[in-house]
Amino acid sequence: MEQSESYYIDEKVTIWRRTYYSIDGTEEETKSTLIESVEGRKRSGGELLNGFVNSEILYETEEGMTPEENDGQPTMEVFNSKGETIWSNGKNS
Numbered sequence: 001m002e003q004s005e006s007y008y009i010d011e012k013v014t015i016w017r018r019t020y021y022s023i024d025g026t027e028e029e030t031k032s033t034l035i036e037s038v039e040g041r042k043r044s045g046g047e048l049l050n051g052f053v054n055s056e057i058l059y060e061t062e063e064g065m066t067p068e069e070n071d072g073q074p075t076m077e078v079f080n081s082k083g084e085t086i087w088s089n090g091k092n093s
Contacts, residue, residue: 005081006080006081007078007079007086010076010077011075011076012065012074012075012076013062013064013075014061014063015059015061015063016057016058017055017056017057017058018056018058019054020052020053020054021034021053033051064076067089067090072090073090074088074089075089076089077089077090
């Protein structure tokens with residue numbers, strides 16, 4: 001009897017995450033705090049700001065990526081059960 005081999009596919013996708021905050025202050029102060037914090041978060045590598053409540057992944061926003069959108073790197077690869085790449089959509093494939 002022939003034994004079947006298992007495979008898996010890795011895909012790189014983009015997806016949105018929604019993060020909820022509760023910040024005390026006027027509407028203008030809150031806007032200012034959030035905007036400053038978002039700019040700071042981009043510079044700090046994603047550190048959460050004060051007032052963080054919760055976050056959720058918006059699964060319905062998931063979209064596949066092309067290698068062109070990923071600096072020519074693969075966005076889809078097929079591996080065998082040993083973890084060896086047997087196919088890739090990258091430029092060097």
